Amino acid sequence: MDWLDSIKWDSDGLVPVIAQEAGTGDVLMFAWMNREALALTAERGQAVYFSRSRQRLWHKGEESGHFQQVHEMRLDCDADVVLLKVTQLGHEPGIACHTGRHSCFYSRLEGDAAGRRWTPVEPVLQDPASIYKK
Amino acid sequence: MDWLDSIKWDSDGLVPVIAQEAGTGDVLMFAWMNREALALTAERGQAVYFSRSRQRLWHKGEESGHFQQVHEMRLDCDADVVLLKVTQLGHEPGIACHTGRHSCFYSRLEGDAAGRRWTPVEPVLQDPASIYKK
Numbered sequence: 728m729d730w731l732d733s734i735k736w737d738s739d740g741l742v743p744v745i746a747q748e749a750g751t752g753d754v755l756m757f758a759w760m761n762r763e764a765l766a767l768t769a770e771r772g773q774a775v776y777f778s779r780s781r782q783r784l785w786h787k788g789e790e791s792g793h794f795q796q797v798h799e800m801r802l803d804c805d806a807d808v809v810l811l812k813v814t815q816l817g818h819e820p821g822i823a824c825h826t827g828r829h830s831c832f833y834s835r836l837e838g839d840a841a842g843r844r845w846t847p848v849e850p851v852l853q854d855p856a857s858i859y860k861k
Numbered sequence: 862m863d864w865l866d867s868i869k870w871d872s873d874g875l876v877p878v879i880a881q882e883a884g885t886g887d888v889l890m891f892a893w894m895n896r897e898a899l900a901l902t903a904e905r906g907q908a909v910y911f912s913r914s915r916q917r918l919w920h921k922g923e924e925s926g927h928f929q930q931v932h933e934m935r936l937d938c939d940a941d942v943v944l945l946k947v948t949q950l951g952h953e954p955g956i957a958c959h960t961g962r963h964s965c966f967y968s969r970l971e972g973d974a975a976g977r978r979w980t981p982v983e984p985v986l987q988d989p990a991s992i993y994k995k
Contacts, residue, residue, distance in 0.1 A: 730970065730977040745879055745888060752886025754879060757942040769970065769977060801966040802979045804958050808891040810966045824938050832935040832944045836864065836903065843864040843903060845936045 731762055735807040741777060742809055748821060749798050749812040755823035756831040758785075760809065772797050774811060791825075791858045793817035818853060827851040827858060865896055869941040875911060876943055882955060883932050883946040889957035890965040892919075894943065906931050908945060925959075925992045927951035952987060961985040961992060 734742050741759045748755055758776040760768065764784055767775040774795035778785040788794030799812040815821025815829075824831040833849035868876050875893040882889055892910040894902065898918055901909040908929035912919040922928030933946040949955025949963075958965040967983035 730979055733979055743877060743891065745891065747886075747888055752881075754881055754888065754944055757877065757879065757937060770974065800970040802968040802970070803891060803965040804960050804962075804967065805965070806979075808965075810888055826938050828938075831937040831939070831942075833938065834936040836934040836936070838864075840904065845864055845867055845940075 731766060733802070733806055734762075734765070734809075735805065736762065737807070739779075741779070742807060744774075744776065744809045744811060746774060746795060746811045746813050746823065748823075749814055753830055754832055755795075755813070755815060755821070755829070758787075765809065768797060768811070769800065774813060788817060791817065791822075793822050793858070795823070820852065822852050822858070825855060825859075827853045827855045865900060867936070867940055868896075868899070868943075869939065870896065871941070873913075875913070876941060878908075878910065878943045878945060880908060880929060880945045880947050880957065882957075883948055887964055888966055889929075889947070889949060889955070889963070892921075899943065902931060902945070903934065908947060922951060925951065925956075927956050927992070929957070954986065956986050956992070959989060959993075961987045961989045 740761050744758050744760050746755045761777040764775045764777045774787045776785045794816045795813040797811050801810040815823050828849050833847050834845040835848045837846045874895050878892050878894050880889045895911040898909045898911045908921045910919045928950045929947040931945050931947050935944040949957050962983050967981050968979040969982045971980045
């Protein structure tokens with residue numbers, strides 16, 4: 728069976744994908760791939776996602792230059808989630824988030840039962856205006 | 862605004878959740894939460910998911926004893942994915958996968974353009990038959 732046929736694609740033909748930084752173990756982002764995106768990712772060794780908002784392939788870094796080099800691809804026990812081990816290129820430390828931060832998971836839940844809130848706790852490494860020049 | 866209202870719940874009222882081991886950085890599993898599951902997770906400090914197959918709350922470890930202690934909860938830039946930093950309890954090293962493996966992401970894509978396949982590369986740490994005694 729083709730390795731792409733092993734995937735349990737959802738009703739939209741997509742699979743969720745987690746990108747984890749190979750060196751640090753940091754979870755950088757979460758996105759989606761369709762069959763073509765997953766095939767291209769394996770072929771090129773760079774992450775190609777499917778943008779649900781734009782309904783088209785999205786070669787991560789195509790606008791920012793912040794490409795993701797893929798070292799390893801993993802599939803979970805239910806064959807419905809993919810994990811990429813990547814190096815986030817284009818800046819040191821890597822910038823995976825469109826806000827100019829290292830990781831998209833920059834908000835932490837703070838507080839206790841009396842009151843909780845999501846609080847940004849990671850710095851902006853580069854002004855998004857200078858990343859997305861168009 | 863309530864911290865639960867900040868989440869962009871999908872059309873089924875769910876949000877995808879990544880569980881990452883705090884000590885090692887290993888991505889252990891991927892699951893879903895509804896509003897009640899997320900509230901309970903924060904309240905108890907243990908992961909409570911929503912099982913889509915069983916359509917009910919699923920306190921991780923309720924059958925296996927392999928509970929997940931939650932140290933930190935993160936939200937991504939689009940407010941539609943949650944990341945948990947956990948300690949996987951009940952076995953050393955932790956067993957997060959129903960197959961008795963450490964992580965659900967135990968299959969690696971091997972091969973090249975001539976032929977690729979998903980190959981299990983992580984050991985079974987405990988026989989699932991002895992984990993799920995019922």
